[in-house]
Amino acid sequence: MFALSNGKIYAGDTWLENHSVLVDNGKIVKICNVEDIPSSCPVDDLEGGFLVPGFVDVQVNGGGGVLLNNSPDKSSIVTVAAAHRKFGTTSLAPTFITDEKTKMQEMAGAVETALMENSPGIKGIHFEGPFLNIERKGVHDAKFIRLMDDCFLKLIADHDLGQVIVTLAPEKVTLDYIRTLVEAGAIVCAGHTNATYDQTQAAMDAGLTGFTHLHNAMPAMQSRKPGVIGAALENQDCFCGVIADGHHVHWATLGTTLAAKGADRIMLVTDAMSSVGTDETEFMLGDQRIDVRDGKCVTAEGVLAGSALDMATAVRNVSRLPGQSLLSAVKMASTTPATFLGLNDKIGKIQSGFDADLVLLNKEVEAVRTWIAGEQV
The missing domain is CATH 2.30.40.10 (Urease, subunit C, domain 1)
Known part of the structure; x- marks a missing residue:
């Protein structure tokens, strides 16, 4: 002791x-x-x-020079986790964005192996796609975006993956599909979506409990069209991830979001790419070159491609916003995502046991x- x-x-x-x-x-x-x-x-x-409690990041695409979509294997997962530990992340969900089915299988096998071998910090997997709205695809490869299928259900059923997060566009799947995912133990989130307010409400009634990088890859909230963002802000039970780097969401918008939801339901996420923890100035995502400049990752056309953010920086940024504090920022980086994952009896607090x-x-x-x-x- x-x-x-x-x-x-x-x-x-x-x-x-x-x-x-x-x-x-x-x-x-x-x-x-x-x-x-x-x-x-x-x-x-x-x-x-x-x-403070170790940070819990539920959206990590890469780090330490490794992008998981490029190298879906256990060694890469270990490298990514080690890179983020330098910035206080002690638990994470390795994130795999829309890709071909065989690579999704490889990633699932790699995560299963990492969990079996108790690789430090690995708590599960986040499949961001492939059931997305192509109109809100961001840097996701359109040729791999597809309709809901039983293959994905079999994939998560055949592997021991810990906490499974699935980001999908609610308007592109049936409510029964969402229910089936939830019954299989998955945590379902809305993202890369054009869902209406009513469609989002129906998805939440079916078991959807989260929103991936709120405000990004979804329509803006309007006075007569609250949409997915309006539904997310209104519901006091669902969880919303936000990327607090000053590039994905304006600080004023982020402040308003925090005021609406509170630290108990907002999660800080990085959406980190391979450059985190390195001096990389560029990397490849599939056949796209991504430049790292001015604290962000962008395509040649200037489209944001994940982020160059780490969790310590996210906490620091939020702690300095009006109405926020280091206490509230830490909660959003640890206690709240632990609750979202259903692990709030093990991590996310400094407490006996x-x-x-x-x-x-x-x-x-x-x-x-x-x-x-x-x-x-």
Whole structure:
């Protein structure tokens, strides 16, 4: 057992000072007063930093020079997870965007292997596509966008994939298909969609619980056409991912979204590409060259292609918005996505019995140390 001490400890809605976190066998034993640390317990000095739950990113396409669609194998998944740990991400859903069926099979097999081998940080998989609206495809390859089929249902049934997230366009599948996915254990999200308000409401009634990169790849909310965004903001139970990099969503729009939904239902996501954790200035997505410049990833035509964002930067950005704080930003990066995944009894909090997945932030809100299951990584 060891103690993490001399820092400000995240406790949901407040910071605990003059307290320590006791860790043993990969778990948080308890939070105690400094004077109650057992005399035989080694103490790790946090030097006044902010100790927060490890970040949980449910949309990660790549990192460390690896793009999962280009290399759907276990080694790539491990590389991506390691790249994001430097920025405080201790749990993630490797994300595979619309692609051919054989590559989807390869990715499913790779994630299953990673889970079987307890690869640090891997919690499941996010299939972003292929049942999307081609009019809102973004950089997804149109030739692989397809209608709903039983092959995909078999794919997720035949593999042990942990937490399975499926992003689809509600107007391109039947309500029964959404119900079938949910019954199979998938978490269904709306994204890359032109769904109307009524179509979105019906999809939520069928079991859809999330929205992928809200505001992006979907129609804007209008006074008489609230659409998918209006339905998402109105519903107080569903979860919305947002990319807080200043490129995907205007800061004022993001602030209004946060005010409408609150930190309990907004999740910070990166939508990160291979450049995160590297000095890459360009990479390939299929046969498209993607340039990394001015903090964003874009095609030759200037279309956004994922992001160059990491979770520590997302937390820092949101913590500086009017009406927000470091506490609320951390909740959106840890507790809320853990709840979305159904893992809020294991991760996302600094609490007795939870996994000792932790991040130390300095005063500039930079990740300076990261622990997974009590091991510094």
